[in-house]
Amino acid sequence: MTSKRIASYLTSILSSLALLAMTTSVMGSEHASDSPEPQHGIAMHGEPKYPSGFPHFDYVNPEAPKGGALKMAVVANGFDSFNPFDIRGVAAAGISTYLYDTLLVSSDDEPFSAYGLIAESLETPKDRSYVTFNLRENARFHDGEPITAEDVKFSFEILTSKGHPFFRNYYADVAKVTVESPQRIRFDFRPTMNRELPLILGQMPILPAHYWQSREFGDNGLTPPLGSGPYRIGDFEAGRSIIYERVDDYWAKDLGVRKGRFNFDQIRYDYYTDDTVALEAFKAGNFDFRVETSAKNWATAYTGSKFDEGTIVAEAIEHHRPTGMQGFAFNTRREVFSDPRVREALAYGFDFEWANKNLFYGQYTRTDSYFENSDLASSGLPQGRELEILEPYRDQLGGDVFTEEYQAPETEGQKGLRENLRSALELLRSAGYAIQDGKLVNKSTGEPLAFEILLFQKSFERVVLPFKNNLAKLGIDVSVRLVDSNQYVQRVREFDFDMITQVLPQSDSPGNEQREYWHSANVDAVGSRNYMGVSDQVVDDLVNKVIQAPDREELVQRVRALDRVLLHGHYVIPHWHLAKDRVAYWNHLQRPEMTPKNGIDLDNWWVRP
Template sequence: MPMTSPPRFANGSDKLGRQLRQLWQTGVLTLGLILTSGPVLDSVAHAEPTHGIAMHGTPKYPADFAHFDYVNPDAPKGGRIRYGLNGSFDSLNPFLLKGVAPRGLWDVDYGLNVYEPLLARSDDEAFSLYGLIAEWVDMPEDRSSITFKLRDEAKFSDGHQIDVEDVKFTVALLRDHGRPAYKSRITRIMAIEEPGERQIRFVFEDGSDRELPLLIGMLPVLPSHAIKTEDFSKSGMYRFVGSGPYLIDDVDPGTRLTLTRNPDYWAKDLPIKVGQNNFDTIEIEYFRDNTAMFEAFKKGAFDLLPESDPARWANQYDFNAAKDGRVEKLTLQSGLPKGMSGFVFNTRKPVFADRTVRRTLATLFDFNWVNKNLYHDLFTRTAGYFQNSSLSSLGQPMSEAEKTLLAPYLDGIDKEILEGTYEPVSAADARDMRKVMRRAIKDLAAAGYGLKGAVMTHLESGRPLAFEFLATSKEQERLALSYARILEKIGITMSVRVVDSAQYWERRKVMDFDTMKMSWSASLSPGNEQQARWHSSQRDKDGWFNQAGAADPAIDAMIDALLAARTQEDFTAAVRAFDRVLINGYYVVPMFHKSDQWLGLWKRIAMPGDDAKGRPLAGYRPTTFWYRGE
């Protein structure tokens, strides 16, 4: 896939520059042909090389830090950890949209175990990166470029030194075959230089997307000598060489994956690796449904279970291993925003094209009844996309900075959302729910609907208000049926279809659904992932991101603003404004969230405790756990 704009060529005649641009635009000149051994591009201002960079401000850890605060630097090495996950996998390539790869190869939650980036994140900062494969990084203040110096000791698991050619190879590979998120980043690279020995510089058109240089630093580095492009582009069980602390060992396709420690791992003594990757073996087993997975956990088939079911958390942790103390029930706090969980409307479908219809449907979810009868009153209603953080617009009237950003769109935003008083409708009891339903009938009338007999019907087209909910678990089905029960009372039909995991994920990827349950995680540094999730340019692209089919100029503008923010104050204002326009779109029926994290953990696995100097913002990180013994 060619880049969207030609690179800038300097140090040559105007005629040559025009010729090179023409070759680029026609596809004759490829990325590989402009990756040169010396600087050939327009000059850019450079800062001093540094060990790490931050999205806003400066990194927490100095150049001479010994280890992250949230690890146990004396954690013993050895033993194994076993993870249990719901679903299946049919590929070992986590970089393609085609196929489903297992967790744990290249994974935020379970570790960058097999493949590694130039820079790696710390988990107790909003968004700071430190050198991993890169020894140092050089990013000018205007962020129009970023330069990396590769460590001399960095090598792949087969002993080959990682070099600049591998970085260039990876960029071209992901540009042509990788997931849309990779392609989106890479197509904004205007050119690549090699300003010095084992150095590589990426030059951008401008620094308007201030997150882009950091995202380039988080790209994986893959071996040019050990990957055939035709194998990479396929979805299958091809094993590629990586540079991470673990090697792929046994694979039972769709069911189980075993990783073993690489005894020659090159980076084990780096400060960012101290106290992490402590197990000799990592086993990842997949289960077809949550019930089977919980039964396996009770028997000790795997070691930790992030619990999401309040009924199970309240009543079913009474098995023998929990009673005798071999399994702990841990309640942990997260420093991250709660994100959004809800029934997402696919606005590509005509039935959901009208915002008034979506807003009305969102009022008909009987949260209080569901929370009491299904979840032991353990959940809190979700209202926004960055709830419980300084980035949330909930309870915050619009600031002057937000007013400036939202000025062209204010007339289309509900007053209570701008004032910070918005809350999702939650009927107090059955009597109050009847009031909500009567109001919903009136609101739907404003959108052209009315009751014909007992069926809510679009009066002009004669089309009933009906749609399908796509589910893949008993829990999703149960939740959907409770919602369908209310809709049915005012003549709306929501059928519930339960499909297996493989069909569910395939239909989700190609947007073949009316509505389904979705969760959007949130961080304290939202950025380009929001473009993938919500930007209008992603509406008609297959993938796993813009499920709602959002195409709103206000959303696009707020994403641009948060990506361009230079100060924390500007960033906070942009994200709050973004939160308001997302809420205002009524793309989801907002569900609920846990105030705390629940984790079932077999005590043979240990984790850093209160004696640690810090904690990961996400609450815990399995990469910091270690084997305690039976």
Template sequence: MAFVGSKKSLVVALVALSALALPVKAQEQTFQIGTSSIGELKYQPGFKHFDYVNPDAPKGGDAKLSTAGTFDTFNPLLSKGDAAVGLSLVFETLLKSADDEVLSSYGLLAEGVSYPADVSSATFRLRAEAKWADGQPVTPDDVIFSFDKSKELNPLLSNYYKHVVKAEKVGDRDVKFTFDEKNNKELPNILGQVIVLPKHWWEATGADGKPRDISKTTLEPVMGSGPYKIAAFSAGATVRYELRDDYWGKDVPVNVGQNNFRNILYTYFGDRDVEFEAFRAGNTDYWQETQASRWATGYDFPAVKDGRVKKEDVPNPLRAAGIMQALVPNMRRDLFKDERVREALNYGFDFEEINRTVAFGSYTRVDSYFWNTDLASSGLPEGRELELLQGLKDKVPPEIFTTPYTNPVGGDPQKSRDNLRKAIALLKEAGWEIKGNRMVNSATGQPMSFEILLASPILERWAVPYANNLKKIGIDARVRTVDASQYTNRARSFDYDMIWNVWGETMNPGNEQADYWGSGSVNQQGSRNYAGIANPAVDALVKMIIFAPNRDEQVAAIKAMDRVLLANHYVIPLFYRKTYWIAYWDKLTHPAAYPEYSIGFPEVWWSKDAK
């Protein structure tokens, strides 16, 4: 499941293990108040609020925030268009994640969930008090409409929910989802993250007098059931969300102590440096730093020195997130189909030198698709992991059994030269040679040339030195930065040679692995199989992960898959940090301790201006 800056996303998997039941009639099925991926749920029936919130936090004041790019729609379902940031303030899901547990979730729109022992279906019971902003109740029809439209209109969600074959109303407040496979414990739980939309609103006439169309982008302020409404906006530039006084769920336990700002205003910027200057000037209130050099030298302005702006280095959000940040060659291009070419390109990336010169040594090289977690493979395979790989021996690179994966190490002229010599040797094996200072195909004479597509100029400080290093061995690597919309469209349609991507993993990988690495997603536009991986060993291991009968079997399959992905050199691993860098003006405040796995911003923060 992908980790995104916003802590929990649609792709977060929640495997239900709890048996805590809601009071129901004796003849009815048992409903659980929540789901947990690891162990028992922390919170018991009747809990008042999450431990990490301030239940007495005042309501009021403003949070002025910023984001990059632009937006052209308030429709949250579509894969097309650029949806406005902050729509999760307007819309709700059936369940809500707890930030002090690893992948636990509790009832929000739904008061409970139930499923049989073979996990062939899942039933959610809606809260009787759940209402839309116009006062109409949230109904099973709304949930079914939202789910069906998600699958119909969004290829990513269609793939994600492909094993859910039917959604039906089975009671006044009950929705049942039926699966075409059994014992996939993830399915009931990812359904808890379905964004629920008001069917009656989308099927009515809009403010322009025309029928609304959920298949199209829209800038009409949408209606939801959530704590905020869209109060004002300037297309592509700003959007202001205002706390609703009539919000139905303010006293639901998962909401107590949250949603405290009266207004949350997002301003869009096309340039990250300009965005920072707006924060520095006090025009925005919160900043997440992503640039090591600025974190080291750019906070010497008066507001930091006198304490009006606070800086924090916070590990919480990354404690349960595996990260693979990488440059991703597109194997749909013939150039990158040969594994030796991809491995050679890794030898051309001198991480240690660039980390020293542009990042003050702040980063660590990523060496696993589950980096920074206990799910990362290391050393040589053993035990059950080894058994799984031996069962696929004819489908995996032989070095998996003999040589632990390591990235090339540079950092000084001699090591850099040695790495480039290794790259040249690998390319020669693959049919390439240097002629006239150019790397060319030995058979055709075609030069090795490709474009590195970026979405932000910030990344150029890493990509340009990499491209320059490749030029030393005759490879024409060109760096091109485009606007966010163009980048998104090209990434969705796989229209690139190489891109920069971050995959985030939770501690409970599941269905999304097929979307990341599976053969079925390689030609599905909108999938996150950006590398173009179609490998039978990976497919087999993905199935083992999804259908693992217990945690030990799942972990063994995850580590085995990690090894297979690394050994095939599908990406050039980059770097990451183990902490978040944040800065904020002292008008904002938060509970004394952050949630164990999150900063909780803006949900559990509040304004000192609030009364």
């Protein structure tokens, strides 16, 4: 660290201490007289859409019949755990959704609002410096034991101490947990303007303290755990299939947040190791519903009499949620990718236009933002409030952040692949590389520019291999390694890769989860979602600003600033996106007439009587 940076850092600490002292004083006097009213729900910004006592969400069918079975497929190498909250092992599909209830439930037709489930109401002051949850007296685990504040406290402590590292990051700003009564618990927060904390604490799965008292949290393996949600585990075959059975006397079935949902008597997941086999199994009637991720399959495989007659329905259903970022993700912990000029150069080797035309039947649009398909995406050059946010970092950021609009390289028009490869070579030469004997080598070390792309989906080879061939024209040696899904998960958790194809999903209300993706504190945290190894003080600051955004308008501008800095960091080579869900299902399934902005949710569907 330079002396200039040290001085700046010390100044920042002193300023923070002064602000902390002042904030503590203000908070102390405010809380003495602050008695917030209980509320049934809470919005991240503004007011929640649904009033107290609302009968059901607008996008469900409250008269949906209960019954029947839903058969699903998972393309993976099986599962070996019923604990989705532990970093070890691979959890069975559906566990966290169906077994465990949360304090609050988010709606699918608002940016980010949450309503009471286990918590009948919550209390939080205007500055959201703490939150108190009032639990429903009739909330029960499947064994009939009541859900109490002690269970909530236990869940927080076990998840943040022994659970996946995600929870420690997500709830890092919680300073104190106080059980005030069996049905009342309070969370006090560190001095921060983190307005999201009451909502994300509401997302916490509540585990039964009495069940885990005599068990080791990470060693339960395939012993069905005790939950409180709409389903419990029924039959299962280790690694191959699992059945969830609807709880007939589910304690929350008549609440507005649950009405019209979880209608199937059984939900079954069968595991397939090959997606082609899974597709044929679907068309043969071995399972009921499929989300299609392959453009080729969508264009060619969903044909025949069953589709013509309507026995199987294939629909591309529009949604309005952020599509996030999918791309080739660089592991910048690797020396070969430590220079952003190298990362930028390699992007010129990916010919999206060719792939879209020849592989994807023209179905996709190129992605140019980590927050694509939303008002959070940056565009053009920074101006107005976004420019004000970025201005203090001008000396730390490259000039192109302020003077050049980010745009992924394209090959349409006059910009053909040959021209792009020339641009790539110029960048690589500026980064110290030269061609020797047909290979691109680092002039200082003599090391060739070579790396491995790690995959677990064989279908993705048709995307990767043309990219590999294009880079070979520059003398770059790219190898492609295909591994099974379990090995892939483990290697990604430990950042044991050079490059992967990765999806970085986003919500319409980014907040604390951004730490997981970008903050330098998670560069070496095994299991974190900072796949690319982003470690940048400006990014850290912008992440904190996003978390502390006081209102929606400011959130949008701060996210755009973060998006722009990340794009100019060249941490990924962007792929493509589609603002539709491509789904196919057998016609005994029915869905509500209204599709919310977040897209389809099978838990709102039912079986035709």
